[in-house]
Amino acid sequence: METTDKVLILKTGKFKENDLWVKFLSASHGVQTAFAFGGSRSRKRFGGCLEVFSQVLFKIESNKSGAYQVLKEGSLMKSYPEIRTNLRKTGLAANCLKFIESAGTEKESSRRVFDLLSETLEVIENSEPDDFFPLFFRAKVAFEQGYNPDFTICSGCGKPLFSAKPVVFDIERGVIVCSECDKGRSGDSVGAGTIRTLAWIQDTGPSNWVTLSLPYEVRQECFSVMDKFMAYHMGLVWEDSGYRKI
Ligand SMILES: [Zn+2]
Structure with a gap:
């Protein structure tokens, strides 16, 4: 056929x-x-x-x-001639490709992931995204594949998570709880800026991420919490040379 x-x-x-x-x-x-x-x-x-x-x-x-x-x-x-010849851009784009290669895609989400990767390459080709750009891409792939926590509402009391207080990201259950509802259960305490950033990534695309300037701690926290989340749910861990399916 x-x-x-x-x-x-x-x-x-x-x-x-x-x-x-x-x-x-x-x-x-x-x-x-x-x-x-x-x-x-x-x-x-x-x-x-x-x-x-x-x-x-x-x-x-x-x-x-x-x-x-x-x-x-x-x-x-x-x-993408720029991506092919500019080493820095090659590195950023290769990082995104490796992630897709290791993560694979569900049939239902392949069109969305394809469009996302294609838009991401377009942005890398035509602008100068910083080194954290592939992180946003990876998080967005997870969200598109259905690993999509609600970062705006406490899963305990249902109240919006608008305050500046830290919240708890329960990696295993993929939910966020506010500080009042957290009764010392296992979970990672994360800053309000981090969950707001992740919620924003859910709602936007690669062309929006280029202009984002985030405090270093927020980036680091997004990076560490999302990598844990993806390791747990998608079985992917980052190693020096790329991703490994566990
Ligand atoms: Zn709550």
Whole structure:
């Protein structure tokens, strides 16, 4: 069966002299792997399409049993020259790609995650986001995949969390409780600025995050609390070289 799919290339590798495997994020099917026979030399069928970060429209064929997919040809829809040549931008974009590669996607959220990644690459290409940008991206991916705590209301008493007092983030249950409702249960105490920032990320997109200037402590706290949350719920831990599924 042959289908056409819009994808973003995450990773490629050789498995024979001229043949490649390609890992990509499909807008309709999430993270997939397929083979491109003759991929490393066929300019006619794959010109510029098999580079990491490229956005491509692929013709894809599944074998009879559906066990593997073969890329028949591709047309390049968009590439990101700045991301490819500016080392700092390459690093930021690669961090986002690695996260998607490790996290995978649910079928229902693949379109939203695809749009999010595509918008994120656009922002990295055209502006100068700071080093925390990939953190916001990762948090947003978690939210889009349904790991989406309500940061605005106390799960105990139902009151809005508007005060400046610290609150408690119950990582395991994925809920926030106010200081009055917290009865010494296990949870991480987090500042009001942190949950407000996370609520804001839920409501906005990558183009909004570039102009955000946050106090260092708030960034650090967002980073540490969201990484714990994602490790617990999505089974992902950050290690020096990338993410590892646990
Ligand atoms: Zn409460």
